[in-house]
Amino acid sequence: MVRWPAEAERLDHLRAAGRARLLLVEGDGPPPIAVDRLEDWIRLPAPDLDLRARVDRLARAAVEAALEQPLVDDDGLLRYSQQWVSLPPVEARLAAALVDRFGSVVSRDALTRAAWSDGQAPGRNALDVHMSRLRRRIESMGLLITTVRSRGYLLAVAH
Amino acid sequence: MVRWPAEAERLDHLRAAGRARLLLVEGDGPPPIAVDRLEDWIRLPAPDLDLRARVDRLARAAVEAALEQPLVDDDGLLRYSQQWVSLPPVEARLAAALVDRFGSVVSRDALTRAAWSDGQAPGRNALDVHMSRLRRRIESMGLLITTVRSRGYLLAVAH
């Protein structure tokens, strides 16, 4: 819940973090333009009933969004739809990079940078090997890494 | 725009038809639970500004949903109605040119320029071959490339 336009800066944070938010519009100003479906607004003062209805709807949308989105936590666990696998450090960083851009292509270069932050890439196909092993670990969870030739890799749900 | 709960029956029709709808909630009753993102509600009486904001947002959502416009992203993926295929570089550039002018004719010359930035195709037949291959890749997504003889090609939805 964000007061608007008073807490505009906080709103930016929530948007960037991909969290659901309900804007409490104060004054006569126009409501802001929602950037995605995890955002809604209501003009104050408002009946408790109405406020609750909007919060509920947002909560449902957030659950929906979270369910289809995998997550790599700080302990190197890849979680997805009530399942998880533990990943070795390098693969965890690779998975994190893929999850970050879930559904779109991540270049080999970006993956290399994510996996070996120290800078230099080990060998020319070290990445291939790690990706190969990562594939096996996650396939049992219904996730799939697709190769996009000469562009990179893409993490998606297997179907 | 549907008055609620007065026009409940009309609402069912609109929902079934997949059309966007804004419920004008009258009285003290609870707002209905939205079934999808093409539905929103507002409690009357409401400032004109607020009403317009909700209508606009719905309109944008409707355009988004109805705009069955394919898209070639920066990674060479052709996306269309929750599907995607990865395209090799040359075909990706061809597809981008076609998508740019989705539904109208793109000349062979323009396609050649798009595919080979230097302006000239490697062979006189190269464009045909790539178009042929592009056809195969996109047909599984319900897209179709039609030849307009001596004019060029046209990308459209297959039906």
Add this chain to the structure above:
DNA sequence: GCGGGGTGTTCACGTTCGCGAAACAACGGT
């Protein structure tokens, strides 16, 4: 210290794939 499992890297191969050339078939207008 010693062994072992987990981890990271390299090597060596095989496979797939993009791309263009050539050849041929099909089509359409004149």
Add this chain to the structure above:
DNA sequence: ACCGTTGTTTCGCGAACGTGAACACCCCGC
């Protein structure tokens, strides 16, 4: 019937990619 245009197939080359196997390493328990 002819000719220019377009569609498809086949082939070869080179590059990108996948994966098994082997090796090097490190941390940990005994």
